[in-house]
Amino acid sequence: MITATETRGTRVARLRAAHSYGLVLGLIIVVFIFTSVAPSSSWADSTLVLLQCLTLVTALWTSGLARADSRISIALAALATAAAVALLVFGGTFFEAVVLVLAGLLTISTIATIALGVIDQGEANVKAVTGAVCIYVLIGMLFVFLYGLGATLGSGDFFAQGTDGTRSLRLYFSFVTLATLGYGDYTPGHEFGRTLAIVEALFGQLYLVTVIAVLVSRMRGGGRESAS
Secondary structure, three states, X not given: OOOOOOOOXXXXXXXXXXXXXXXXXXXXXXXXXXXXHOOOOHHHHHHHHHHHHHHHXXXXXXXXXXXXXXXXXXXXXXXXXXXXXXXXXXXXHHHHHHHHHHHHHHHHHHHHHHHHHHHHHOOOOHHHHHHHHHHHHHHHHHHHHHHHHHHHHOOOOOEXXXXXXXXXXXXXXXXXXXXXXXXXXXXXXXXXXXXXXXXXXXXXXXXXXXXXXXXXXXXXXHHHHHHO
8 A cells, every 4th residue: 555655656656556567577677579580561660569568557556656557558558559450551661660769669668667676676676677678678678660761761772782681680680789799790780770779888887887797796795695
């Protein structure tokens, strides 16, 4: 129960309503797998934006920010459904771009929601680490949508190898870049793509050596203190 002094939206209220991030991580894995195996088609894009919406609604519930049947959750579901149906009915570059932008915005909102939930923990625990891992994977997914937007709206081929690439290929390129592996089999062909790749590589490198590393080290430190 949330008392009168613990109004909805406060950290205490959010912590009382919070849940494990396991379900959110599971949905993110589903989105990742679907992105890697689904064909580059309108129905797949529509399904993907609906999955991203479901992930955000689940993240809001997990972080204690909104119930699954709240107005904001229903509004998000209605917006994603409308965009998905419009793409299926009308098709075309415009609605493809709209769905990609919406998917990206939903992903950014999910990242912010989980980040708030991680900060609310106030300590390095399993929930915080799971949330941080969710954010890392979502960063890679966000750039998949950004690369897709560049390929959809760009005048030439997105990759220097003479192709815009499939969604699966852009997923591969995004996570190779995020992990700073740099295989070099695919490279952006224009300044927009190159800039995105640099930003993603910096995000991936800095995130691993700061957020994840600090959380894991604090968990280990807490475990040693408990043992002593």
